[in-house]
Amino acid sequence: xxxxxxxxxxxxxxxxxxxxxxxxxxxxxxxxxxxxxxxxxxxxxxxxxxxxxxxxxxxxxxxxxxxxxxxxxxxxxxxxxxxxxxxxxxxxxxxxxxxxxxxxxxxxxxxxxxxxxxxxxxxxxxxxxxxxxxxxxxxxxxxxxxxxxxxxxxxxxxxxxxxxxxxxxxxxxxxxxxxxxxxxxxxxxxxxxxxxxxxxxxxxxxxxxxxxxxxxxxxxxxxxxxxxxxxxxxxxxxxxxxxxxxxxxxxxxxxxxxxxxxxxxxxxxxxxxxxxxxxxxxxxxxxxxxxxxxxxxxxxxxxxx
Amino acid sequence: xxxxxxxxxxxxxxxxxxxxxxxxxxxxxxxxxxxxxxxxxxxxxxxxxxxxxxxxxxxxxxxxxxxxxxxxxxxxxxxxxxxxxxxxxxxxxxxxxxxxxxxxxxxxxxxxxxxxxxxxxxxxxxxxxxxxxxxxxxxxxxxxxxxxxxxxxxxxxxxxxxxxxxxxxxxxxxxxxxxxxxxxxxxxxxxxxxxxxxxxxxxxxxxxxxxxxxxxxxxxxxxxxxxxxxxxxxxxxxxxxxxxxxxxxxxxxxxxxxxxxxxxxxxxxxxxxxxxxxxxxxxxxxxxxxxxxxxxxxxxxxxxx
Numbered sequence: 001x002x003x004x005x006x007x008x009x010x011x012x013x014x015x016x017x018x019x020x021x022x023x024x025x026x027x028x029x030x031x032x033x034x035x036x037x038x039x040x041x042x043x044x045x046x047x048x049x050x051x052x053x054x055x056x057x058x059x060x061x062x063x064x065x066x067x068x069x070x071x072x073x074x075x076x077x078x079x080x081x082x083x084x085x086x087x088x089x090x091x092x093x094x095x096x097x098x099x100x101x102x103x104x105x106x107x108x109x110x111x112x113x114x115x116x117x118x119x120x121x122x123x124x125x126x127x128x129x130x131x132x133x134x135x136x137x138x139x140x141x142x143x144x145x146x147x148x149x150x151x152x153x154x155x156x157x158x159x160x161x162x163x164x165x166x167x168x169x170x171x172x173x174x175x176x177x178x179x180x181x182x183x184x185x186x187x188x189x190x191x192x193x194x195x196x197x198x199x200x201x202x203x204x205x206x207x208x209x210x211x212x213x214x215x216x217x218x219x220x221x222x223x224x225x226x227x228x229x230x231x232x233x234x235x236x237x238x239x240x241x242x243x244x245x246x247x248x249x250x251x252x253x254x255x256x257x258x259x260x261x262x263x264x265x266x267x268x269x270x271x272x273x274x275x276x277x278x279x280x281x282x283x284x285x286x287x288x289x290x291x292x293x294x295x296x297x298x299x300x301x302x303x304x305x
Numbered sequence: 306x307x308x309x310x311x312x313x314x315x316x317x318x319x320x321x322x323x324x325x326x327x328x329x330x331x332x333x334x335x336x337x338x339x340x341x342x343x344x345x346x347x348x349x350x351x352x353x354x355x356x357x358x359x360x361x362x363x364x365x366x367x368x369x370x371x372x373x374x375x376x377x378x379x380x381x382x383x384x385x386x387x388x389x390x391x392x393x394x395x396x397x398x399x400x401x402x403x404x405x406x407x408x409x410x411x412x413x414x415x416x417x418x419x420x421x422x423x424x425x426x427x428x429x430x431x432x433x434x435x436x437x438x439x440x441x442x443x444x445x446x447x448x449x450x451x452x453x454x455x456x457x458x459x460x461x462x463x464x465x466x467x468x469x470x471x472x473x474x475x476x477x478x479x480x481x482x483x484x485x486x487x488x489x490x491x492x493x494x495x496x497x498x499x500x501x502x503x504x505x506x507x508x509x510x511x512x513x514x515x516x517x518x519x520x521x522x523x524x525x526x527x528x529x530x531x532x533x534x535x536x537x538x539x540x541x542x543x544x545x546x547x548x549x550x551x552x553x554x555x556x557x558x559x560x561x562x563x564x565x566x567x568x569x570x571x572x573x574x575x576x577x578x579x580x581x582x583x584x585x586x587x588x589x590x591x592x593x594x595x596x597x598x599x600x601x602x603x604x605x606x607x608x609x610x
Contacts, residue, residue, distance in 0.1 A: 066437055107373075121388045125388055129373070139444060146434070
């Protein structure tokens with residue numbers, strides 16, 4: 001099965017321009033989680049707009065790059081002349097990764113695709129069905145970003161030859177991602193439907209399941225050169241380890257933090273934040289590069305350097 | 306830009322099961338060529354059915370593997386119980402490649418994406434728009450095959466890191482394709498919109514533009530170990546070279562034959578045939594492994610061995 005966010009096996013080559021931000025869009029944020037295969041158009045549009053504002057410094061909205069038909073729509077948006085005035089349109093190097101939300105889960109759970117084995121016909125069928133569903137979402141996200149003028153390019157982890165062994169990445173090739181960034185595109189990767197299954201749409205990473213009344217939002221996690229991490233803000237009384245381990249039985253939160261930490265130790269800040277809010281906007285605008293304001297809700301994972 | 310069908314840079318590893326057939330679906334066949342981004346549902350369904358019959362030896366149709374919503378449809382087709390009876394369902398190793406038809410061409414021609422350079426905003430926008438369009442078609446083809454019970458998996462040449470230099474493949478990684486086949490899936494790759502632009506929906510490869518009244522259908526092309534090829538059937542009076550060169554000014558037919566020959570020299574027969582016809586069915590069923598019947602319309606490119 002495929003999985004996202006890992007740079008340990010194949011680091012980006014030194015000639016790759018530094019990445020300004022990796023944005024992981026939670027599946028639960030951009031889809032209607034209780035409606036089968038339904039995009040949350042309003043949130044997705046707002047997310048795309050915020051991303052565009054963060055990525056493209058321009059007083060006006062750049063021309064759209066989705067010139068395809070839309071279901072129910074008769075008009076397509078294509079005006080090549082518009083591009084003439086945008087010769088200096090530069091796009092910051094971003095990577096977008098998204099979860100599955102209400103896409104893929106039904107197919108995955110019906111077939112038990114996460115349990116395998118693939119030579120079982122139902123599991124094989126479920127793998128195909130799950131992948132159809134998540135690539136459908138991926139295409140819609142690419143299109144929403146493109147409509148805002150973000151030069152988004154879908155890159156499917158499976159196509160890159162990413163493999164996992166016992167749910168850990170055993171083989172990953174990021175050269176396609178690096179090449180896309182080198183050429184000025186914004187790679188849009190999708191994640192594993194199964195791992196996302198229990199995610200809820202929350203403000204960030206908590207020390208225990210966020211539904212618990214005493215759950216504490218971890219606002220800042222500092223990562224050392226060796227990839228180890230610690231919570232810097234808020235100052236916690238108890239050891240985070242225990243609470244996070246308990247959380248892991250339902251959420252795999254430790255895995256998520258560890259993977260964010262793997263990125264952060266390369267000097268790339270990872271913000272985990274509720275989509276389409278003032279908090280995500282502040283993160284995208286770079287307002288949080290220094291200290292984290294008390295009224296900001298979210299989690300930043302970054303290097304100590 | 307991306308491009309399909311080439312095994313010269315990265316041959317499949319010896320442990321890969323031998324491939325029974327590579328099927329290239331012409332874009333003009335599976336789409337309505339004069340209607341913008343319109344699938345030819347009837348042909349696509351028939352093509353998928355023929356492929357299923359050729360790939361899966363079963364007296365009954367296997368359960369569908371597309372469990373996603375369809376535009377306009379309210380029902381989804383998913384019956385996991387059906388899979389219980391299909392424990393022995395084996396699928397022959399096929400690779401499906403398809404062209405663009407009425408997807409991608411509009412976007413490519415509006416932007417001149419085939420001419421470049423990518424740092425020109427209109428070209429970059431056109432690249433994004435073209436890719437959205439061709440991946441939309443790719444997803445629809447994957448879904449049509451999956452509905453027939455073919456375990457189809459989209460593999461995008463761009464995601465694999467395929468690159469061209471002056472329109473020739475400079476870098477190609479087929480490991481994802483090989484891994485998909487190893488796992489029992491049917492990889493579905495898509496081609497370059499630009500190269501397909503002038504294709505018409507014809508019976509096979511001709512010695513000159515097929516619209517010319519004296520165009521001759523090349524039914525059998527034999528490939529030597531060194532990749533050189535010659536027309537075996539029909540016996541031609543004039544040298545094929547001249548006519549094919551003339552054809553190249555509009556169709557790049559020599560390039561297409563050469564690329565088919567690169568596959569054929571590995572021992573994989575390539576049939577170029579009109580989709581959803583009795584001719585394609587005979588090719589898929591393996592009726593043409595020996596001599597080519599006079600009443601068969603199509604082109605086979607195969608090794609002399």
